[in-house]
Amino acid sequence: MYTLKKSLGQHFLKDENICRRIVEELTKCSFNNLLEVGPGGGALTKYLLQLPNINFKAVEVDDEKVVFLKKTYPALEDKIIHQSFLDIDKPFAEAFTVVGNFPYNISTQILFKILEWHEDVPCVVGMFQKEVAQRVAAKEGNKVYGVTSVLVQAFYNVEYLFDVSENSFNPPPKVKSGVIRLTPRKERLDIKSRRFFFNLVKTAFNQRRKTLRNACKSLFTSEVLQEKIFDKRAEQLSIEDFALLSYKMTDGR
Template identity: 50%
Template structure:
């Protein structure tokens, strides 16, 4: 039995054994005993994960792939979750720390990162393959056009490293673009010294109008005139580092009191 790649699920099956093994090997195996692979497809990477000392679980939305995995990896069967990662309640499945790995469907890869950030208290490590420009964006530093919401929010809680680029030819069907693999390691202190909801809101609002200075783009936050005159507010969002966004949020918090 082979599984047909389905366009509506954004499936591109990895067929290169070496790259599958390389991605499995990006996990450091530190601080967790459990790994969740998202979107295993026909298990090209799964078999390398199963060789490791941690316990591998997989989550797959495609029922045809689930059936293939059940027939091919018999000892994995009780740990195959037939569901949509974006819709599950993570605490129903994982009580302790676990890492995430995967060759992520391009159309939902950013949402997978946002869900990981939401559950960062459970996820010390995250490694996987994205469309190259998305992978670069997550790892990008300030000052670049690709630096944005994903970059700031991911790097507030994780150290992000761009590891390697993967050509389209190693997939079936081949996508139209290169892919990139990144690893995110949770910071030792991954709590922020400011209100985290406000931090998320400030970052999203600022990049919502990325060409404007912060004094204009953050108008909706009802800032005092004196605060809007400070130097930080004459900058555009891509000029601010993660630390500066944290400082910005702190100033806005103080301004509200």
């Protein structure tokens, strides 16, 4: 078999019903190319390999799991990218969908990597620590609304699909999990540039208890800072508010 490695944040899915439910939600998206992130012991992989007419790849960093997966599922022989997801190049030349029980210790970084490829990734179905999933899906005014919420929702609609009990894993994590689906926004968000927008959002939430006037004073002229919106704090602004403000910035560094 294989061993569990805490250093890699490994908690392997064992609940067949959850595996089938994830695949059911995944197949509501239309795709030809599919990338599984962190297949681990292959609980989800065995269902994904049954999908018809799909060009499938999996990315797995753990040497031992790669050997196990190839031995258990011979169809994976030339379909495993043996690297960390954070280090790989774009795995398909065409558009592709991403699915996985994401390693919790790098799950937010996984999302930011996907954002770099957002034009080529029309669907993501992923399992996260519940509080991370809730944060990604949060709307303005919610106490967990933050950088991840805004940056992901700038490019994707986020659906919180369902909770997953800690008992669905081996070993059981100390937290509950949640599955979310990302699909492209119906209307593209109009931002000055990716660099300006990302800098604005990160600067605003870096001092989230301060008003925007104080948190972001280095990014705007004193005249612009007099506008009423700067009386608000970052968590009170919608995605569209941030987008509009990006055009008023003097500095995108």
